[in-house]
Amino acid sequence: MRLTYTSDVWWKNAVVYCLDVETYADGNGDGIGDFAGLTQHVDHLDRLGVTCIWLMPFFPTPDRDDGYDITDFYSVDPKLGTLGEFVEFVRTANDRGIRVIADLVVNHTSDEHPWFKEARSSRDSPMRDWYIWSDTPEPDDPKSVVFPDKEDSLWQYDEGSGQYYYHRFYRFQPDLNVANPEVRDEIARILGFWMQLGMSGFRVDAVPFLVEDVSKDEPAGEKKDAQAAGKAGKNKGRDGGGHKLPEVHDFLRDLRAFMNRRDGTAMLLGEVNLPYPDLMKYFGENLGDEVTMCFDFIGMQRMYLAMARGDAAPLAEALRERPVPPRDSHWATFVRNHDELTLDKLTDDERQEVFDSFGPDKDMQLYGRGLRRRLPPMVDGDPRRMKMVYSLLFSLPGTPVLFYGEEIGMGENLKAEGRQAVRTPMQWTPHRNGGFSTAEPSTFPNPVVEGEFGPEHVNVSAQRRDPDSLLMWITTLVERYRECPELAWGEYKVLDTGESRVLAHRADIEGETVVALHNFADEKVSFELTLDGLDDGKVLTDLLVDGTVELSKTGVARFDLEPYGCRWLRASTPELAPS
Numbered sequence: 001m002r003l004t005y006t007s008d009v010w011w012k013n014a015v016v017y018c019l020d021v022e023t024y025a026d027g028n029g030d031g032i033g034d035f036a037g038l039t040q041h042v043d044h045l046d047r048l049g050v051t052c053i054w055l056m057p058f059f060p061t062p063d064r065d066d067g068y069d070i071t072d073f074y075s076v077d078p079k080l081g082t083l084g085e086f087v088e089f090v091r092t093a094n095d096r097g098i099r100v101i102a103d104l105v106v107n108h109t110s111d112e113h114p115w116f117k118e119a120r121s122s123r124d125s126p127m128r129d130w131y132i133w134s135d136t137p138e139p140d141d142p143k144s145v146v147f148p149d150k151e152d153s154l155w156q157y158d159e160g161s162g163q164y165y166y167h168r169f170y171r172f173q174p175d176l177n178v179a180n181p182e183v184r185d186e187i188a189r190i191l192g193f194w195m196q197l198g199m200s201g202f203r204v205d206a207v208p209f210l211v212e213d214v215s216k217d218e219p220a221g222e223k224k225d226a227q228a229a230g231k232a233g234k235n236k237g238r239d240g241g242g243h244k245l246p247e248v249h250d251f252l253r254d255l256r257a258f259m260n261r262r263d264g265t266a267m268l269l270g271e272v273n274l275p276y277p278d279l280m281k282y283f284g285e286n287l288g289d290e291v292t293m294c295f296d297f298i299g300m301q302r303m304y305l306a307m308a309r310g311d312a313a314p315l316a317e318a319l320r321e322r323p324v325p326p327r328d329s330h331w332a333t334f335v336r337n338h339d340e341l342t343l344d345k346l347t348d349d350e351r352q353e354v355f356d357s358f359g360p361d362k363d364m365q366l367y368g369r370g371l372r373r374r375l376p377p378m379v380d381g382d383p384r385r386m387k388m389v390y391s392l393l394f395s396l397p398g399t400p401v402l403f404y405g406e407e408i409g410m411g412e413n414l415k416a417e418g419r420q421a422v423r424t425p426m427q428w429t430p431h432r433n434g435g436f437s438t439a440e441p442s443t444f445p446n447p448v449v450e451g452e453f454g455p456e457h458v459n460v461s462a463q464r465r466d467p468d469s470l471l472m473w474i475t476t477l478v479e480r481y482r483e484c485p486e487l488a489w490g491e492y493k494v495l496d497t498g499e500s501r502v503l504a505h506r507a508d509i510e511g512e513t514v515v516a517l518h519n520f521a522d523e524k525v526s527f528e529l530t531l532d533g534l535d536d537g538k539v540l541t542d543l544l545v546d547g548t549v550e551l552s553k554t555g556v557a558r559f560d561l562e563p564y565g566c567r568w569l570r571a572s573t574p575e576l577a578p579s
């Protein structure tokens with residue numbers, strides 16, 4: 001491996017960890033997590049092996065959409081600390097070799113943002129066309145409303161100025177008008193500001209919604225993407241202030257180029273939940289000059305379907321059909337993110353199968369398309385299933401992204417509203433409030449998890465001392481993943497085992513091979529695997545437990561996998577032939 005190359009493209013073998021400062025650790029005892037508390041826990045992330053922290057929005061906000069409604073892009077929410085404490089945190093993380101990326105939410109602002117207040121003050125306001133206005137919007141396609149439980153339209157009437165403004169998300173989040181070059185310049189300035197303060201990149205929220213063609217007549221945007229994303233793409237009467245809407249890919253390419261002029265190693269992690277052929281365009285097709293990494297929403301959803309069925313076939317199929325990203329670009333893989341666990345790319349019947357297995361109660365579901373649960377309660381806390389799923393996460397092609405609390409198997413609290421169910425306080429100790437805060441729980445952003453998955457049973461400090469804990473298992477997986485360049489840099493292939501309950505895949509680079517096996521069923525399975533090119537006296541050495549498997553002269557090996565068993569094996573030539 002060429003070292004210079006691998007460290008430049010650091011995201012390809014990164015371990016990304018997403019957290020919300022507000023719910024992670026409260027350093028000043030006011031009931032709200034903050035940068036001071038987070039800084040005290042950076043060593044937990046270092047021990048886990050995290051190489052990149054992704055901060056959910058930490059900007060000033062009225063907090064009507066958990067911080068995604070921003071009133072100032074150039075500051076830290078006073079509830080979470082000061083800009084000085086933010087810089088101390090970044091410095092501490094960097095000191096442990098951990099990079100930091102931030103959520104870039106530039107699709108919209110809060111309606112309390114000074115820009116919007118100015119824009120709505122009059123039709124002649126100099127900031128009027130920083131937003132999208134219309135006298136007569138066409139009726140909405142109900143399918144295009146992102147939060148159908150809260151909103152029934154994409155347009156909101158503004159009494160004061162007598163026009164409608166466009167909002168892809170909530171009505172209190174007016175969309176910015178990226179057709180306006182002033183807005184695009186401002187977005188670049190926001191990136192530049194946080195890069196100057198040490199950010200190594202950005203997770204870009206809602207990428208396909210960034211540039212929306214809400215006009216029938218303007219020839220901008222990507223109609224095909226628009227349809228795939230469920231965009232209306234037909235609303236008439238947009239007042240773009242005479243600006244031509246940029247093509248979404250031109251906009252992303254400009255943003256990426258700007259960012260990489262400032263720092264060649266900075267990356268964009270895109271939230272693009274589209275079918276693979278549409279999604280590939282956001283990588284910049286073959287050039288790879290747009291979003292650096294895209295989340296694999298399809299693979300994630302197929303993984304849950306495979307788990308529900310006890311059959312690896314749906315995931316194997318997704319991996320076989322998943323395109324290879326351009327050079328230097330990469331997939332980002334995940335088990336759970338901060339939103340509802342969306343199942344929108346499954347068929348209705350498939351989604352129902354997953355609901356039946358993992359979230360049968362209506363209260364566990366959200367928007368009719370997802371689950372507001374975490375994995376451990378879904379599998380009744382079965383440690384075999386949890387360990388198998390995380391083994392998959394770290395061995396599948398793509399950069400693993402953990403959501404805080406996954407490393408210890410936290411559950412959800414369904415008493416919290418909507419998506420907040422999985423944004424509960426981090427569980428550090430078995431003591432009061434799980435060690436999150438010394439304040440009264442009524443002051444917390446979200447209630448602590450109760451019952452079987454609450455802090456008394458699930459916490460960092462106990463698992464740190466238990467070699468059989470999920471925390472130690474995931475720490476081991478992180479180490480092995482980082483030790484296996486095949487997994488991050490190699491070429492992947494899903495293997496045929498003739499046993500559909502098992503997912504078998506291999507990763508190869510420069511003559512080195514790692515094979516991973518995962519049993520999705522609650523039964524022991526035995527099968528034979530033919531490993532092409534590995535028939536010259538090589539053995540397979542277990543990377544997670546002690547043991548070796550011999551290959552026949554023709555590269556065939558026999559395996560027995562325990563129920564929900566998993567194995568990682570590296571092919572090597574023994575110095576002494578096995579007797």
Ligand code: MG
Nearest residue numbers: 026028032034
């Ligand atoms: Mg605090």
